[in-house]
Amino acid sequence: MSWGSTASSGGSFGFAEFSHAGSALKGFRSTSGRASMLPSELANDFTESMVQHLMETLEDDEEVTYKFHGPMHRALHLAAYCRPFQLFVLATVLLNIITISLETSAWLTKKYGPWFDLLDAVYLSIYTVEFLLKIGATPIAYWKNGFNLFDFFILLMSYVQFAIEELYAGPLSNVTYIRLFRAARAFRALRTVSFIPSLQTLVKAVLHTLFAVLNLAFLILLIDYVFAIAGYYIFESIDTGDETNHFTSLASAFVVIFCFITAESWHIIIEPLEDINSVPKLWLPRLFAVLIVFVGHFILSNLFIGVVLQNLDEATLEAKAKDYLKKQARFGKKKDRLKHQQRRQLKELMSVAQGAQVTVDDVIKKVVGHLRHEEIVPIAELSCDIEWFAAFLKSLEVEELAMYQIQQLQFELSEVLCEMGEQRLQQSITHYHQGF
Incomplete structure (x- = not known):
């Protein structure tokens, strides 16, 4: 915000003054217990809302980040x-x-x-x-x-x-x-x-997650390999009469175990290996399949999903934090640039008035038409007098205190109404019991 800046420059008079007012409000303290809390919260809301508004207007300000060469x-x-x-x-x-x-x-x-x-x-x-x-x-x-x-x-x-x-x-x-x-x-x-920035954040989070779950993925592959070797030596000799035995080679057994881990059609794969004429051959395939599904699907797969979701959440929060820091950096650069612009424009205005008996108030009156009409103070009443600023800050304090007192009265009124309601309720209950 700057002296005499136009709307296109994204600022107007009063940034330093409003920051000063926010600091004064933040430092205000009352003697009572609740009063010492509420004004501080109001001051924080005042300054944070103003900073948030400025940051939103500066998000797409590329001029702050890039220096053009022509x-x-x-x-x-x-x-x-x-x-x-x-x-x-x-x-x-x-x-x-x-x-x-x-x-x-x-x-x-x-x-x-x-x-x-x-x-x-x-x-x-x-x-x-x-x-x-x-x-x-x-x-x-x-x-x-x-x-x-x-x-x-x-x-x-x-x-x-x-x-x-x-x-x-x-x-x-x-x-x-x-x-x-x-x-x-x-x-x-x-x-x-x-x-799409949101998709970019998601892709970055997914890539970050992939590196974090490599150890767990390697463990799943090891479990797959162990059960594939075991299944090959246990079921390779079973003659099903067709090509439904998928444990005749290590490669096919590895793929079948992976299907078991995903719990996809594992019962269809295991049925041809069951021999109803032999109790061990009947229960062994079922026990083998249940063991794989329990270890691979219910434990490792769910653990893998949990780790992915946790890392995805952490990566998303980290991306949001980096984005916030970038916004803060852009905001700081913009703030410094506007401060320099304030000083430069004030020097230009004062240099025009050199050699003439012109006060600062007269200079402000000349730039009133260039200011934005969204200020907390009417533009026609602007002044650079210290007493004016002191009175302005004092009026803010009085207004805040009056607002707080009104809130206290509202709280007391609510408590009185609650007590009256409880008394009437108690009387109604008493009359009800006396009627019986």
């Missing part, structure tokens, strides 16, 4: 990171997802194949323009963002696919590795993460 740099930054362009690229990504889905239809591909190729070239051109704009706006910071690196990787894969299809068009278009590059286009759907 009009062209500023224009590139505005074009690359402005809201309309971001929404346009997001809409392009969504349309690209729809187009890729339609290309899976053989009938549509045969009929509209050239149009699909043209749309793919248009999408690729838009992604390229976005990449060039961001590189021009932030040539170094672009490569420090993991989501930007992912977008660049997708763009690079798209160009590789485009080049290979042009070189090997025709009979070689269905070669396996060319189809793999076409399948890689599905990763373009993940570009939507770059435009």
